[in-house]
Amino acid sequence: MDEILEILEKDARATADDIARMLKKKTQNVKDTIKKYEKEGVILRYKTVINRELVKNTKSEVRALIEVNIMPQKDVGFDKVAERIYSFPEVTSCYLISGTYDLLLIVEGKDLHTVSRFVAEKLSPLENVRGTSTHFLLKKYKEDGVILRHKEENKRVAISY
């Protein structure tokens, strides 16, 4: 992978100037490359990883992993059904998977009731959905390569040879 992407994937705040200095390139070239990636859809957007458990005054959200069994359709296979499902804003992630089930969804809602209702009223009644299995998430330890806990303390001595 291009090192520019590698750097941005780790730290979306890295400026074109920073990246240019790290890679010994011209700032303008880096800017152009990033623009190109944005245009091509290689870079979709920039986001922040938040540890919600530490955010004060917010109601915690409920998340569930939902396995979905679907009936593929002629010509379009799973894609069309998947599209109907992932278009719901409640669905934050949607994967086609191998194994017993076909789709794996991550669904978010403000409480248990909301998520249950989504499954019962929106998802299950869909014509091509044959069955679902819902797992509510209890605790998040690690997400997208980030371990969710308080900032690591520095364990090195401040000065050494």
Add this chain to the structure above:
Amino acid sequence: MSMRNIISAKVQNMQPSGIRAFFDLVLGMKEVISLGVGEPDFVTPWQIREAGIYSLEEGFTSYTSNKGLYKLRLSISHYLKNRHGLEYSPEDEILITVGVSEAFDLVLRSIIEPQDKILIPSPNYVSYGALTELAGGEPVYIDTKKDSFKLTPKALEKHIDKKTKALILNYPTNPTGVSYTRRELSELNKVVLKHKLLCVSDEIYEDLTYDFAHTPFSSLPGARENTVYLNGFSKSYAMTGWRVGYACGPKEIISAMTKIHQYTIMCVSITSQMAACEALAGGRASVEEMKREYKRRREFMIGGLNKLGLECANPQGAFYAFASVKKTGFDSLEFAKRLLKEQKVAVVPGTAFGGSYKDYVRISYASSFDNLKEALNRIAVFLKRGR
């Protein structure tokens, strides 16, 4: 008898006290961005830590053979063969030591007769001179400042006399980060061979070589029989606290070193040795990843320092910049003290690496990108304010 007289003169004369006081100052301060650290800021990769934990669960808590676990020596032997084409027998040509530090002490004590001279290109890592003196030898420093901090065959030749026993090499170099190409090493080797010197080559930073392939000194034609190759796991695998290094060399020297090692150390901690086995078995991907990260930081830091007028020799390896503070009008200790007090950024005064480096500070870029960026900002503010 007063307490003072109990301590031998040799030890009393060790290490300049100004530096130690500065170190204490740094350790006593909070919220400091430290660019004074001589170790990776990464934590040991998990799979290596996990191997250490597993070995404890399995009850590996005993001594190992003095030379170190056979399995580890064998892995090192294979690794060196695959990576550099070096042939060292795990039976009697490899010794596992408590970091390269111990290996150094062992070599010097094994070879030095009273008044033997040991050549040390400088600026140099702090322990070389002290260990030479403790072993009864005489360190002869070769100042490399004029040659962009690289030892040249000419400078080497000039410092050799009948009493010269060995040359210490350390590349990539702590504190300058400079390294040597194969051709440069070959030229040095010719002089070493001509005068039948032993070369003690500390290559602990070899995996952090950015601009060309690292050449082990012992891989040069004719060099193997008079070279002790020192390496370890600290820098490559971010394993400083585990304390595992190794020495490879001709049987005669390794066996002499093992004699001292068995009386002083017995063996390296078995937990650390087991973890080191895992480092060689499956840790290479992490090494490459860390190296790429260091390389980016190098470009960022060197570019930034030069822009601020703190010129540094171009470091081809390790994670240090040896920056000149001459233009600031401060000597290195004063610069370091003020920078610490006024802007809370810690660097190591150049005089730690040789008395004559009053115009330099060692800046380590083994720190997060955010830290480096903030440190450069603070240094800029510090310089702007001047005296």
